[in-house]
Amino acid sequence: MSKINKLFKRCLAKLKEEDSAGDSSFTIWRMIFLSALVGAVAGLGAVLLVSMLEFAQWLFMGKCVGYYPAGAANEPVMFESLHAIAKGDTTELRKWLIPILPALGGLVTSFLVLKFAPEAEGHGTDSAIEAYHFRGGKVRPVVPPIKAIATSILIGTGGSAGCEGPITQIGSGFGSTLATLLKLPVAQRRMLMAAGMAAGVGALFHAPMAGALFAAEVLYRDLDIEYEVLVPSIVASVTGYAVFSTIFGFNPLFDTPQVTFDQPRMIFLYIVLAIVISLGARFYTWFFYMIHEGFTKLNVPHVIKPAIGGLLTGLIGLFFLPALCSGYGTIQEALRFDSIPAGEKITLMALLGVFLFKTLTTAFSVGSGGAGGIFGPAIVVGGALGGSVGIILNMLLPEWNVPVGAFTLVGMVAFFGCAAKTPISTVLMVSEMTGNYKLLVPSMWVCIIAYVLSRKVSLYRSQLPNRFEAPVHRGSMISGVIRNLKVSDILQAHRSDPITIKYDTRLDEVISILASGKQTVFPVVNQENYLSGILTKKDLSTLLDTDPVFRRMLMVSDISLNQHSMALPTDTLAMALKSMEDDDAEELVVVSNINQPHKFIGIISHNDIAESYQREIQESR
Numbered sequence: 001m002s003k004i005n006k007l008f009k010r011c012l013a014k015l016k017e018e019d020s021a022g023d024s025s026f027t028i029w030r031m032i033f034l035s036a037l038v039g040a041v042a043g044l045g046a047v048l049l050v051s052m053l054e055f056a057q058w059l060f061m062g063k064c065v066g067y068y069p070a071g072a073a074n075e076p077v078m079f080e081s082l083h084a085i086a087k088g089d090t091t092e093l094r095k096w097l098i099p100i101l102p103a104l105g106g107l108v109t110s111f112l113v114l115k116f117a118p119e120a121e122g123h124g125t126d127s128a129i130e131a132y133h134f135r136g137g138k139v140r141p142v143v144p145p146i147k148a149i150a151t152s153i154l155i156g157t158g159g160s161a162g163c164e165g166p167i168t169q170i171g172s173g174f175g176s177t178l179a180t181l182l183k184l185p186v187a188q189r190r191m192l193m194a195a196g197m198a199a200g201v202g203a204l205f206h207a208p209m210a211g212a213l214f215a216a217e218v219l220y221r222d223l224d225i226e227y228e229v230l231v232p233s234i235v236a237s238v239t240g241y242a243v244f245s246t247i248f249g250f251n252p253l254f255d256t257p258q259v260t261f262d263q264p265r266m267i268f269l270y271i272v273l274a275i276v277i278s279l280g281a282r283f284y285t286w287f288f289y290m291i292h293e294g295f296t297k298l299n300v301p302h303v304i305k306p307a308i309g310g311l312l313t314g315l316i317g318l319f320f321l322p323a324l325c326s327g328y329g330t331i332q333e334a335l336r337f338d339s340i341p342a343g344e345k346i347t348l349m350a351l352l353g354v355f356l357f358k359t360l361t362t363a364f365s366v367g368s369g370g371a372g373g374i375f376g377p378a379i380v381v382g383g384a385l386g387g388s389v390g391i392i393l394n395m396l397l398p399e400w401n402v403p404v405g406a407f408t409l410v411g412m413v414a415f416f417g418c419a420a421k422t423p424i425s426t427v428l429m430v431s432e433m434t435g436n437y438k439l440l441v442p443s444m445w446v447c448i449i450a451y452v453l454s455r456k457v458s459l460y461r462s463q464l465p466n467r468f469e470a471p472v473h474r475g476s477m478i479s480g481v482i483r484n485l486k487v488s489d490i491l492q493a494h495r496s497d498p499i500t501i502k503y504d505t506r507l508d509e510v511i512s513i514l515a516s517g518k519q520t521v522f523p524v525v526n527q528e529n530y531l532s533g534i535l536t537k538k539d540l541s542t543l544l545d546t547d548p549v550f551r552r553m554l555m556v557s558d559i560s561l562n563q564h565s566m567a568l569p570t571d572t573l574a575m576a577l578k579s580m581e582d583d584d585a586e587e588l589v590v591v592s593n594i595n596q597p598h599k600f601i602g603i604i605s606h607n608d609i610a611e612s613y614q615r616e617i618q619e620s621r
Helices: 002-019 024-065 080-088 100-116 124-134 143-156 164-181 186-204 208-217 227-248 266-297 302-319 328-335 344-367 375-396 404-420 423-434 440-453 471-484 487-493 507-515 537-544 548-553 573-583 606-620
Strands: 521-525 530-536 587-591 598-605
Touching (some): 024 100, 024 164, 024 227, 100 143, 143 164, 164 227, 186 208, 208 423, 266 302, 266 344, 266 404, 266 440, 328 404, 344 375, 375 404, 404 423, 471 573, 471 606, 487 573, 487 598, 530 598, 573 587, 573 606, 598 606
Antiparallel strands (some): 521 530, 587 598
16 A cells, blocks of 8 residues: 555656646747757767877877777867877887786776766766666766766777767766756756767767667667657757767768668578677677676776776787777778678688677676777677678678678667667667668668567666656656546446445444445435435544444434545546545545535545556556
8 A cells, every 4th residue: 555655646746747837838948958058068078088089099009009990981080190190100019018008997997987986887878877767867977077088098098998888978967967057857857868868979979860869769678769858869969969070070980882772682681680680789798797797796806807807808909909999990991891802701700800809808898897888899899790791691692792881881780779779779870870871771670670589688787678667757657647547437447336324324333334344435325325425434533532322322414524525427537636635535435426416426546546557557558
């Protein structure tokens, strides 16, 4: 009973909140303005993050090690002079530093995170999802800058991670902080937090449309979206993208050949790709969390764990350099393969190496507690696996002329879409990142098949199954259901006849009736079943104060009955619940009409409303 009462208290609070919402048009325009402001700040945050990462990578991997990893064709460049220096640098590769540098990077980032913002540890998107669902959208202001600095150092020293995690925490952190400063309601704080996520992702990956959908889709594991955040997310994502691209240009991140889908028979080969991608995503997720749990149980000081992960990353990089840093350069080359590349067996081994070793280094770098995202590595791993499948199919079926670049791009889409449970936004995101919309058909085909084949596997453990399971929606879902159901719906499903008290019943008999059973409200009726009044168990204390002799002599008709709330069959359950709250009662008498005489029809209770709600939810599922 206590759980039911808590449930309906939350529902009543939601009803009051909706009824006292005020001027909705003002609220909408205020949210649009604030979303644009959050988007602009997130766009500037993305500019700062890219600049820090560029400098850190040039300083540590470039000047110290002598290795300048290739990037995407249109990767943002803030410091042209650094790239000019890199092109003319003839420093010999210092291999002995490759294992050491990621270990030092892991140690420094771990110290920063544990000292100032422990919630910035690991991949930030999961923390942002958790904050949305369980912390009222609260993100501490210190988290975004610490996450940005730590990620720049981690990737700059060779760690395998992405910028998606920090940029979601930068954007969501500012949205949350702004809402807190303005003392906005919790619901609006969540919206601005999600808008910040959308703006950061949309700006950093040159994907404004996908960024907005990603923020609404990534919150749930099933094919469900948080539609309340769509408008602020779209406004913020467009603004963030405009700010970021004004500085770095409006070109897509990757350069791809304009491969098209014009052979229907290829659909069968794309089914093979979907199966392989789903298996690869399962392995990637399983290995990541196996390493994460292994480091969690490791009996060493917490600050040392990312250093150990960095050392393991560096040892792998010592033998396979593409496994370090972002890995975008390898995928950029694979996207340009129109058919069988020269030396296809060597290329196949290289792509399979990226898939395997990039999976290992990402798990060691981020799973050990390093601060970085896993979106970037996931699309690299997925692209490498997709390109590998394309090369193998081309070798087996040379007459089909399988476009390896197309399989690489579709592999990027499907891998992250099924691993992160964001198939819709990821299809759009990779299309926007590559500027190629001619492969939407195979991308959707492969992404959905891979998603279905890996339903229970997700990179983000803070995701909830769907909106039905979200704490934030319990009150609104209950209020939505009980606003539509009528009292008559409950009466039709009622299985037991309530106890009534006749108008000529002696008071001593009434006391024994009130004291028996679980019913708490008793209608007093005459011979024609018309209501004369209502007695409750709370009225029992008044009757007990009367003299026992008088209780045997007097009848119910001789006493004055207290006024109690009633319901009509046409009332909604929301109205009935409000009447119960006003009377502080668990049951309510239902009568035929509002004007006297009232004909008694039945009784409804909190439990009846709860059962009706559960029935409605089950039927809707």
